[in-house]
Amino acid sequence: MSHVFLRNRGSPIDSVKFGMSKLREHIKTQTELQEYAIRACGTTGSARYLTKAVVGADLAKTEIIAHAVATQVLYPEVRTILEIGGQDSKIIxxxxxxxxxxxxxxxCAAGTGSFLDHQAARLGIPIEDFGDYAVKSERPVSIAGRCTVFAESDMIHKQNAGHSKEDIIAGLCDSLVRNYLNNLSKxxxxxxxxxxxxxxxYNKGIVQAFERHLNSKVIVPKYNVLMGALGMAILVKDYYLDHGHQTDFRGLNIAELNFETSTFHCTDCPNQCEIVEVKLPEKGDEVVARWGSRCGKWQVF
Incomplete structure (x- = not known):
């Protein structure tokens, strides 16, 4: 499966362009993909509508649906899906x-990938090794996990008290799982x-904590970070087979296009909505996306 996994670094458009360039490079090196043809394209996630407009996708669906579809294909008997990404978390x-x-x-960022990245950097540990530290713990400490500020403060306090990194990280993993379950599984x-x-x-410490609190086996899929994309691929494939129309996908060369973002205020009513507009100068300032109006008047996706 050809894929590129990136952090968006606060700029979905730049991330998509970079990802497309990497995907294009990867495809060029795979002889079996030299005659490939992209029949349809779909987007999901929090920036799905913006990304749909930028790449010319044919379909956009919520990540709830995308994750559920992919998981059901791989695990038809699934009854509970736990998902924690870089910026949010969900349960299905x-x-x-x-x-x-x-x-x-x-x-709340507590327990998300971005928070764990920050703590790993603060402790001087590669995020890839974070879970390994947790499973080596012999005496996990108690960490306040309901808030990122309190959690970090508590971790610093435990460090100053002489506790090992392994015990602190294991305690953090346990507290984040407790927080996740308290907030989402009620x-x-x-x-x-x-x-x-x-x-x-990927974090073994989080996986172990879930298994301990749920008292059940927790399955981590082979494509654990790609399940949303996989589900979207399945959905857009079905969409293409049902409709069979020519795709609007702009192609992998999208990395070479320049998109300009600007804002203006609508004065048609007292709401004074701020409208965000994305244009494509190479296509005569074609408006590829516009959003922000409460009434939907200016929406373009």
Whole structure:
């Protein structure tokens, strides 16, 4: 499976352009892909509509749907999906292949990949090794995990008290899992099989903490960081087979296009909405995306 996994670094457009350039380079080196043809393109995630407009995608779906679709294909009996990414976390409950409940936390950074990245950097540990430290712990300490500020303060206090990095990291993993379950799983039956995905699922300490708190086996898929993209690929494939129209995808050469972003205020009503507009100068200032109006008047995706 050809893929590129990147952090968006606060700029979805630049990240997509860079990702497309890397994907193009990868495809060029694969002889079996020399005659490839892209029939359809889909986007998902928090910037799905902006990305859809930029790349010329044919379909955009929420990550809840995309994650559920991919997981069901790989694990047809799945009943609980845990997902923690770089910026948010979510839980999806399925019964007989249908999403019956879900919860998402995109407000608090506690427990997300960005918070763990920050703590790994502060401790001088590569994020790839963070989980290995946790599983080596013999006496995990208690860390306040309900808030990133309190968690970091508590970690510093434990360091000053002489606790090992292993015990502190194990305590952090445990507290973040407790926080995740307290915030997202209230009133939900987390039945097996349980599948854990997203970048944080690479962290062995988090996986162990989930298994301990849920008292059940937690499955981490082979494509754990690509499940949203995989689900979207399945959805857009079905969309193409149902509709069969020519794709609007701009091609992998999108990396060479320049997009300009600007804002203006709509004065048609007292709301004075700030409208964000993305243009493509190479195409005569074609407006590829516009959003921000409460009434939807200016929306272009």
């Amino acid at each position: 409950i399925l019964r007989d292949g249908i999403i019956v409940d879900f919860a998402m936390n995109s407000v 009133g939900k039956d987390l039945e097996e099989p349980v599948v854990f995905q997203g970048g944080v699922s």
